[in-house]
Amino acid sequence: MTSDPTPVGSPGPFAQHLGFRVVRADADGAVVEADPGPEHLNGGGILHGGYLGALLDSATGWAVHASGPEGMIAPHIQLNTQFLKAGYDGTPLVATARCTSVGGRICTTEAEITQGDRVLARATATHAVIGRGDLSR
Numbered sequence: 001m002t003s004d005p006t007p008v009g010s011p012g013p014f015a016q017h018l019g020f021r022v023v024r025a026d027a028d029g030a031v032v033e034a035d036p037g038p039e040h041l042n043g044g045g046i047l048h049g050g051y052l053g054a055l056l057d058s059a060t061g062w063a064v065h066a067s068g069p070e071g072m073i074a075p076h077i078q079l080n081t082q083f084l085k086a087g088y089d090g091t092p093l094v095a096t097a098r099c100t101s102v103g104g105r106i107c108t109t110e111a112e113i114t115q116g117d118r119v120l121a122r123a124t125a126t127h128a129v130i131g132r133g134d135l136s137r
Contacts, residue, residue: 001087003019004052004120009087009135010073012119014054014058015032016056017125018034018051018055019035019037020033020034020036020054020055020058021033021034022058022062025046025062025063025065025066026066027066027067028098029058029063029066029067029096029097029098029099030059030062030063030066030095030096030097031059031094031096031097032055032058032062032094032095032097033092033093033094033095034055034070034088034091034092034093034095035091035092035093035109036088036090036091036092036093037089037090040089041088041089041099043086045064046086046087046088047086047087047088047089047093047120047124048052048124049081049083052081052083052087052093052113052120052121053079053081053121053123054099055113056057056079056081056095056111056113056121056123056125057076057079057123057125058095059095059096059097059111059113059130060076060079060097060109060110060111060123060125060127061075061076061127062097063095063098063099063111064099064102064109064127065097065109065111067099067102067107067131068099068102068107068137071131072129072131073129073130073131074107074127074128074129074130075127075128075136076097076125076127077126077127077128078125078126079123079124079125080123080125081122081123082121082122082123083120084113084119084120084122085118085119085120086120086123087113087115087118087120087121088115088123091116092115093113093114093115093120094115095112096111096114097109097110097111097114098110098111103129104129105128105129106126106128106129107126107127108124108126109124109125109127110122110123110124110125111123
């Protein structure tokens, strides 16, 4: 796990906890990698859907933040996920995401996770633009 910043910042504590690595985040989209271990499996011995969902959430979040103006805050308001194939521990995952639209109030993204040459999951997401810089609590 690394906390080295990408062009848009550090991966964040949740992504670090799950072992996600932001390989690229720029105007063309984002690539986030993960190395799933046995702790990421469900009771059936395949990757837990929540782990894959979190990876899709992270990748689409990085794609929208890298595509918008500097300092834009745009959390997810919807994440639609389609699980296509079972994934397993021991083989890296690659999530590739892109921003499909950037608006003043809403942004949309899409992503997919591959494991080797297999597509495990796809997602589309909607993000609400709630700020253009640091929002104080």
